[in-house]
Amino acid sequence: MTIKPSKNPYGYKELLVYKKAEVLQSETVKLTGQFPTRKTTLALADQMNRSARSTKQNIVEGWKRNSTKEYYEFLGFAVASNAELEEDCLDIWKGFYPELMEIKGIMGERGEKVEDIDKIPFYPLDFSLPLAVQCRLRCKELNFLLEKLQKSLVSKMSAERTLPLHERQKISENKEREFDKWLDEEIINQGFVKLSDGRIVRKEQ
Template sequence: MKSYRDLIVWQKSMNLVTLVYSLTSEFPENEKFGLTSQIKRSAISIPSNIVEGYGRNYRKDYSRFLQMARGSLFECQTQIEIAVNLSFISIDNCKEINELSIEVEKMLNSLINKLSKN
């Protein structure tokens, strides 16, 4: 592997960020500095932590940053569910983002487990 850009989990998490930005563009204007901002920050944190960990020289550091990425992913999933509960978006409108976030979650779990076994 030559670059973090080769990591499928990073690529998919970048796609997740794009979907989050698209989804939150439909939120009410008065949520611009509230839930909208929070969801965007948690989504951006996922690929950011993946690459920061990748850039570290130690497996333990990499695993720790992957765990932080997973935490940000859980935060993003929860905030999207809150947005559904508040009727900012419908369940149908976030189907793709939910499916992708579950896929990223599984990939992060797998990578974390792999690093902890070595």
């Protein structure tokens, strides 16, 4: 296990991923604050607020851990919590919670279809969109940043030869897939075909 070098214990506050997580938590609280005080929606609000908080707190805890491996693992917890929140936002938009359907502050005019939401870019964020959609887009942006940070830690652990076994296996499998893809393309480019039994023969003119 490689120990992380001593650094500013509050350095995480300078990370873009932390700043985005902080905003996401704040905006989630604003969103859920508009939910009606019914058992179902109160439970949903509590879960969404917990997911948003967990995302941010795991970034903080990972930063303060002693090893790069632990930091990486806690970012994984943050990714999972963020995914829960994103899915809740999508469930709201799909109409799983009828109590929220008529609240314009949350749903807007519902001009967008569910399939169209996936096509909306998360950056720059369109503040004219309904809050439920904005929340999901913030989650997508945060997921992008978390994965980017995780990849940088994988590279660091790989260079330090401290990469966990399952991550080394994942990298090896990705390289094999890339090689197989390159080989298939090269076979075609050279005028050959690969048969179902694995044999490679020249393509008939």
